Amino acid sequence: MLERLSIFLLPDKAVPVKDADRWFEDLMASKHHLGVSTIAINQIHEEIIGMLDTAAVNVSESFKAVAEGTGSGGIEAITAREEEIDISNMRLSKKISKILVLDQTPKDIDTLNRMYTILGNIERIGDHAMNLAEYAETIEEKKLSFSEFAKKEFATMEASCREGMEYLQKAAMGDPEFSLSQVAEVEQRIDDITLKFRQNQIDRMREGNCNVESSILYSEMLTDYERIGDHMLNIAQAYAAIDWSGENSQTAAAAMA
Numbered sequence: 001m002l003e004r005l006s007i008f009l010l011p012d013k014a015v016p017v018k019d020a021d022r023w024f025e026d027l028m029a030s031k032h033h034l035g036v037s038t039i040a041i042n043q044i045h046e047e048i049i050g051m052l053d054t055a056a057v058n059v060s061e062s063f064k065a066v067a068e069g070t071g072s073g074g075i076e077a078i079t080a081r082e083e084e085i086d087i088s089n090m091r092l093s094k095k096i097s098k099i100l101v102l103d104q105t106p107k108d109i110d111t112l113n114r115m116y117t118i119l120g121n122i123e124r125i126g127d128h129a130m131n132l133a134e135y136a137e138t139i140e141e142k143k144l145s146f147s148e149f150a151k152k153e154f155a156t157m158e159a160s161c162r163e164g165m166e167y168l169q170k171a172a173m174g175d176p177e178f179s180l181s182q183v184a185e186v187e188q189r190i191d192d193i194t195l196k197f198r199q200n201q202i203d204r205m206r207e208g209n210c211n212v213e214s215s216i217l218y219s220e221m222l223t224d225y226e227r228i229g230d231h232m233l234n235i236a237q238a239y240a241a242i243d244w245s246g247e248n249s250q251t252a253a254a255a256m257a
Contacts, residue, residue, distance in 0.1 A: 037108045040099045041115070044092055048118060049172045051088045052235075054081050055122050056165035058129040059228065063158035065136035066221065067151055075133040082133075085126035089119050107243060114238040121231040121238075128224040128231075135217055144214045147204065153197050157225045160190055164232040171239040183236035190229030194222050 058081050065075060096116050100109065138144070146154075164186040170178040201218055204210040210218075 036102065037099065037104055040095070041108065041111055044095055044099075044115060045172075047088060047092055048115060048122070049169075051085055051092070051119070051122050052165075052168060052172055054085055054088075055125045055129065056162070056169065058082060058085070058126060058133075059161050059165060060158055062129040062132035062136065063154055063161070065133055066139065067154040067158075070133075070136050070140060075137060078130065078133040082126050082130045085123060089123040092119055111242050114242050117238045118235050121234045125228055125231045128228050131224045132221060135221055138217060142213065144211075144217065146214060146218070147209060149200070149204070150210075150218065153200065156193060157190075157197075157221075160186060160193060161225070161228055161232075164190070164229065168232060168235050168239070171236060174244065178239075180236050180240040183233055187229040187233040190226060194226040197222055 058078055061078055062075075065071075065078070093116065096112050096119075100112055104112070139146075164183055167178060167182045167186065171183075198219070201210065201215060201222075205215055
């Protein structure tokens with residue numbers, strides 16, 4: 001199993017790691033029979049899978065914090081995971097840039113470029129999840145309240161994001177049942193829900209059932225929600241375009257078992 005290759009600190013715990021330069025040196029020295037590019041792509045993708053899983057947790061936990069409160073621990077766990085996502089993005093981006101300087105087949109270049117796209121979009125999903133967690137803090141600090149109707153909308157947003165992230169996790173694991181159309185449908189549904197919920201918000205304001213500060217925050221939440229959907233579709237499109245056949249015929253799951 002691939003060892004962790006990052007350096008980051010969690011509360012009261014230091015996690016030992018290698019940096020990208022040492023990783024590249026070790027990779028070049030390995031002279032593996034499958035080839036440096038194949039091994040590098042598989043190893044980088046294993047880490048991307050972990051990064052995607054972390055982002056999925058943060059999206060769900062952030063919506064939960066908005067709807068139910070941050071609890072005794074606040075958003076510390078969400079913040080720690082967000083820091084892990086950011087560090088993973090920087091580390092893996094550097095690894096990809098190092099591998100790209102080697103002689104590559106057009107197929108491997110295309111795969112690495114699409115993996116870079118996936119990385120950036122996962123990082124952006126993490127940012128939007130962090131925004132949601134910070135909204136949860138603001139709600140508690142300012143003692144803002146939302147109607148039961150709005151809370152049901154929070155649950156709808158979380159469920160659609162969770163569904164989309166689960167499809168992406170299937171794509172990352174090479175699940176043959178994954179299709180781009182699944183995520184495209186979720187993304188379109190998110191767009192439709194966003195429009196509907198914005199209108200619902202306007203209606204509540206007209207009826208005097210929503211204060212101005214809560215309305216502004218809710219509008220920002222909807223923006224983050226919609227953008228999560230956009231980034232999920234970008235990731236799905238990148239995965240759908242990657243050709244794992246030939247030397248990389250092992251799917252992400254099989255190649256790194």
